[in-house]
Amino acid sequence: MISIKEITKQTGITVRTMRYYDQINLLSPADKTEGGHRLYGEKELIKLQEIQFLKTLGFSLQAIKDMLENENHDWFSGLQNQLNYILKxxxxxxxxxxxxxxxxxxxxxxxxxxxxxxxxxxxxxxxxxxxxxxxxxxxxxxxxxxxxxxxxxxxxxxxxxxxxxxxxxxxxxxxxxxxxxxxxxxxxxxxxxxxxxxxxxxxxxxxxxxxxxxxxxxxxxxxxxxxxxxxxxxxxxxxxxxxxxxxxx
Amino acid sequence: MISIKEITKQTGITVRTMRYYDQINLLSPADKTEGGHRLYGEKELIKLQEIQFLKTLGFSLQAIKDMLENENHDWFSGLQNQLNYILKxxxxxxxxxxxxxxxxxxxxxxxxxxxxxxxxxxxxxxxxxxxxxxxxxxxxxxxxxxxxxxxxxxxxxxxxxxxxxxxxxxxxxxxxxxxxxxxxxxxxxxxxxxxxxxxxxxxxxxxxxxxxxxxxxxxxxxxxxxxxxxxxxxxxxxxxxxxxxxxxx
DNA sequence: CTTGAAAGTGACGTTACGTCATTTTGTATA
DNA sequence: TATACAAAATGACGTAACGTCACTTTCAAG
Incomplete structure (x- = not known):
């Protein structure tokens, strides 16, 4: 379990962003301390990387959320649509x-x-x-x-x-x-x-x-x-x- | 003097947009009726066209406002900067x-x-x-x-x-x-x-x-x-x- | 036990409008 | 001229993805 500070150090993602992702239920901390400080695990780090990657493709956070939540998401169509959008x-x-x-x-x-x-x-x-x-x-x-x-x-x-x-x-x-x-x-x-x-x-x-x-x-x-x-x-x-x-x- | 409806007919720009432009002092009506209805003249129509055109170049409304307000705006540099931005x-x-x-x-x-x-x-x-x-x-x-x-x-x-x-x-x-x-x-x-x-x-x-x-x-x-x-x-x-x-x- | 750093939670600002909801004005008709 | 109905006005909230205060609470070291 690592603190939010560690996340920012390792990934360069700001604290505000992490809190925002938590707020919109895109990426919640694995656990919290008694006082309410966020704690993240390895799984969250990986998911964060995925989010960052999908963001570089120009997807919206909402779209990313849907993609990662849907177990059987149609990645091919999704990427193709995105490509079309980008081309436009x-x-x-x-x-x-x-x-x-x-x-x-x-x-x-x-x-x-x-x-x-x-x-x-x-x-x-x-x-x-x-x-x-x-x-x-x-x-x-x-x-x-x-x-x-x-x-x-x-x-x-x-x-x-x-x-x-x-x-x-x-x-x-x-x-x-x-x-x-x-x-x-x-x-x-x-x-x-x-x-x-x-x-x-x-x-x-x-x-x-x-x-x-x-x-x-x-x-x-x-x-x-x-x-x-x-x-x-x-x-x-x-x-x-x-x-x-x-x-x- | 033409009504706001005429503007939307001639240009396709929505009423909301016209009101917004008025609100941010980008394009104010030439006159108003007693009851407060907006009235536009030929000058405003031309300015509106200019605004639309500059928008197609990707300028923000704030930038457009500055450009049109500044009597001696450096258009060449402005367009060049915009081109660089677009290229990025x-x-x-x-x-x-x-x-x-x-x-x-x-x-x-x-x-x-x-x-x-x-x-x-x-x-x-x-x-x-x-x-x-x-x-x-x-x-x-x-x-x-x-x-x-x-x-x-x-x-x-x-x-x-x-x-x-x-x-x-x-x-x-x-x-x-x-x-x-x-x-x-x-x-x-x-x-x-x-x-x-x-x-x-x-x-x-x-x-x-x-x-x-x-x-x-x-x-x-x-x-x-x-x-x-x-x-x-x-x-x-x-x-x-x-x-x-x-x-x- | 203190203390300063780090973390927390709101809240507002950003762009260029769209979309209600509600009220007022303009105008055509009876 | 009264009325009805369209058109216009105002105000407020929502959008995306955070940045930036302001203020409070928690953590860890000494």
Whole structure:
């Protein structure tokens, strides 16, 4: 049994934090002295480490509490959701960064910067925002959602899906080399193999998938890994080459 | 002069927000009716737009207030500071993302995840980087270290790493079918291709890597992601078969 | 038994509003 | 003009994860 002071020494966590964790029933002391001083054991230290670790992943204390309390918590989904959340936040920051850089660049060109200048710049940037917003809102449709819901849990991180994504991303890297490059054709061959292995007896499903893939909006709705049009066309062309080569052989 | 309702209609900003801005003296109404209802003019609308815009850059309301109040505010420095701040935040999120990806990748390999598993993973991640660096330095020379950097690091979401993990995980699924099963051999062939693509003409390096991989202790010291022994042996055997088949062909 | 350090318990502050509950004002209609 | 109903106002509490007083009690050494 160690005192609260020992905890702060060993972990760097403040006394206040320990008391707070006790207060919200996230981590209670193993025991207390007669006078009410908190005493912690080895188990608590370990739990504290876990809490700290999960905090570095950006989870809220409430979420951490739920995770550690639920004996059969779905860690995979939990982490995936968190990853998605983090990615969204990163995207937001990315936009901020982009606008800030734009402003700073323009300010280098304009020599004098005051409120009036800024107002002009704001006008420009706000226009873009409104356009984007309008564009996105226009793309909503009820019927399309049903189709997407019928798809299996393709974004659930199973190895097959993962490889698909990995292969696509690799193709993107090799795009400059052209559809006939050996690396490209090897990847395409692997894709073909996987298509047969996984979806062999259900070609309609593949068609459906491909249709959604070809629509960026639908892909995004479905939570697919975003693939740009250029890449999709590249894949289609490379597949044609691949099939021709196979026929000749 | 327009009412608060008009403001919400035109800008989408809530009544509560307008009252709050009034309360903190960020944006006060131009006038009030006898009964105390807020009335805004064109100037206020513009200021409100500015506020909204600066908010999208991540500034706090207090900061925005200071900026708009100070007649000769140093916009350039202000924006630059904000950019730095944003970049730091992005970096933090990037680390979270990296760790999350690492965990998720490992979870694709392990099928069951519970608190005990997580504790093990936490142990690995909490290990300090210095130990790893030191260990790796002593094992590999300079040139090899360059290659080592290309080694699939489980934290990086790059396509090559993803495919490695996906292939490993798929192998695990197919283990029961034996080392000669066509699915297995196709995966092995793909692994071989990738090995050659990435590490090309340096087979000794691959041997050394493989040696570390086969020793759980060494792997852990090097900070590699954990792969169970059974799977590693399976891969080795399957590779032997693969190479024999190739010789015969 | 004293004494100073360490620990305890409230309580308030932080951000940018959301969400009641209650009261007052504005306005359209009978 | 009285009334009804919408809209606006005010005030208060809640949010997350503690930091920071202020004040009291307990612990351990001398």
């Amino acid at each position: 936040e990163k995207e937001k920051l990315g936009e901020m960064e982009s606008i800030l850089r734009g402003l700073l660049h323009e300010m280098v060109l304009e020599e004098q910067i005051d409120l009036l200048q800024l107002q002009k710049l704001i006008q420009i940037y706000q226009k873009d925002f409104h356009k984007r917003e309008a564009y996105l809102k226009q793309m909503f449709d009820q019927e399309e959602r049903k189709l997407l819901d019928m798809l299996p849990n393709i974004n659930h991180g199973d190895p097959d899906t993962m490889e698909w994504i990995a292969l696509m991303a690799q193709l993107k890297q090799h795009m400059l080399k052209g559809v006939s490059a050996p690396e490209v054709q090897r990847i395409i061959r692997r894709m073909d193999e996987k298509t047969v292995e996984v979806y062999g007896d259900c070609p309609e499903f593949i068609d459906k998938l491909w249709e959604i893939r070809k629509s960026p909006e639908k892909s995004q709705e479905a939570g697919f890994y975003p693939v740009d049009q250029e890449l999709l066309e590249f894949v289609e062309k490379a597949f044609v080459i691949f099939q021709n080569n196979r026929k000749e052989a | 935040e992005k970096e933090k999120l990037g680390e979270m993302e990296s760790i999350l990806r690492g965990l998720l990748h490992e979870m694709v390999l392990e099928e069951q995840i519970d608190l005990l598993q997580l504790q093990k993973l936490i142990q690995i991640y909490q290990k300090d980087f210095h130990k790893r660096e030191a260990y790796l330095k002593q094992m590999f020379d300079q040139e090899e270290r360059k290659l080592l950097d290309m080694l699939p690091n489980i934290n990086h979401g790059d396509p090559d790493t993803m495919e490695w993990i996906a292939l490993m995980a798929q192998l695990k699924q197919h283990m029961l079918k034996g080392v000669s099963a066509p699915e297995v051999q196709r995966i092995i062939r793909r692994m071989d291709e990738k090995t050659v693509e990435v590490y090309g003409d340096c087979p000794e390096f691959i041997d050394k890597l493989w040696e570390i991989r086969k020793s759980p202790e060494k792997s852990q010291e090097a900070g590699f992601y954990p792969v169970d022994q059974e799977l590693l042996e399976f891969v080795e055997k399957a590779f032997v078969i693969f190479q024999n088949n190739r010789k015969e062909a």
